[in-house]
């Protein structure tokens with residue numbers, strides 16, 4: 001954002017880019033939307049993108065790319081091995097993040113796979129601020145267990161604590177003491193996705209580093225959304241307001257022994273990588289790249305994406321470009337909060353997070369309130385959000401439901417993609433749904449996959465409530 005002083009006092013934040021390529025959107029009528037969500041098994045992952053008006057499923061792989069990224073793709077050098085584009089990529093990683101050794105992979109979960117193979121064994125534990133779905137799956141598949149140590153404010157959606165992604169230092173120390181040799185590594189996710197896109201402070205990462213040194217365990221940072229974490233440090237942490245995004249980023253990642261990211265997020269491409277300055281860790285991981293990803297100089301990514309990634313890494317700390325969607329998220333969250341609609345506070349990164357357990361407090365958790373609300377939102381608006389609650393957890397090994405701390409519906413805002421009129425529409429339709437929340441019932445399984453069930457699972461509405469919601473909509477708002 002370009003930040004200037006306003007003539008009325010205060011500051012104005014103005015987007016430091018303009019849009020020169022656009023994609024036409026269309027809004028399917030409400031009857032069609034009900035039919036589409038039924039065909040998709042009440043799972044927004046299974047909707048066709050053409051049936052979606054405003055796609056807020058994720059920011060992953062759908063951020064707007066820059067003219068410079070597209071230009072770089074055209075001059076990428078395609079070679080199976082040793083491409084010039086790969087060496088330029090190494091330079092970009094070292095220039096922006098300060099790491100010498102780099103392992104390209106096809107996306108973020110591939111990095112988690114390789115890291116888990118290299119560091120996790122049967123009986124290992126991995127303490128972290130909070131899990132992400134794919135991270136947990138890979139650690140468990142390698143025989144390890146995740147132990148979450150978030151600060152207590154993180155689980156209270158009303159708390160406006162500015163760094164709800166922080167690790168509870170005392171609890172981390174207890175875990176490190178209790179498990180000693182079994183700790184594979186400590187992981188920090190910046191920003192913490194499933195806590196509602198909440199950031200980690202510089203002070204906190206420094207304290208975690210100190211503990212890791214004391215207990216001699218590596219610190220691994222998942223920086224898939226590091227651009228947003230850095231923006232929040234600049235905005236919220238004392239002493240960082242006048243530092244550049246570039247310097248804040250460098251300082252933050254300097255605490256990591258190993259850094260990885262899904263490049264589908266902050267750098268706005270499709271891919272991922274792992275980076276480190278520790279040759280021993282590099283050697284432990286590199287053997288897995290040719291087996292699971294591809295040759296070391298492309299790691300499963302298209303060489304064109306690698307070219308765009310090098311540019312994306314630099315744009316990730318460009319003061320003019322970062323923060324546009326964060327301002328949009330803040331705008332929506334404050335409006336919803338003013339209307340009494342339960343949202344995670346303070347406004348974070350990634351998206352608007354609605355507390356579905358509170359929104360639909362007449363539903364039990366095993367009727368999947370977040371799944372039901374995401375489906376109802378699609379019916380009432382054509383907006384596609386993502387369930388981030390009970391459905392996004394898998395059952396335990398005895399087949400019992402595992403209830404996460406937060407039952408959220410996430411409306412993710414891809415970088416530099418949507419406009420204020422879209423934000424106003426989202427607020428309007430969520431408000432309408434909130435007024436009619438008693439019409440929304442639960443969901444039950446039709447087909448439940450055993451692992452990462454939220455991706456491909458199929459459900460249906462208990463008691464046919466979709467039809468009632470449709471009737472109310474037609475009566476009050478018409479065909480659209």
Ligand code: F0G
Nearest residue numbers: 058060107108109132134193224262264
């Ligand atoms: N780590 C974090 C913090 C993530 O948010 C994601 C993906 C991954 C790892 C895995 O990366 O998708 O490239 O394999 N998050 C996406 C989301 C899917 O919608 O939040 P991936």
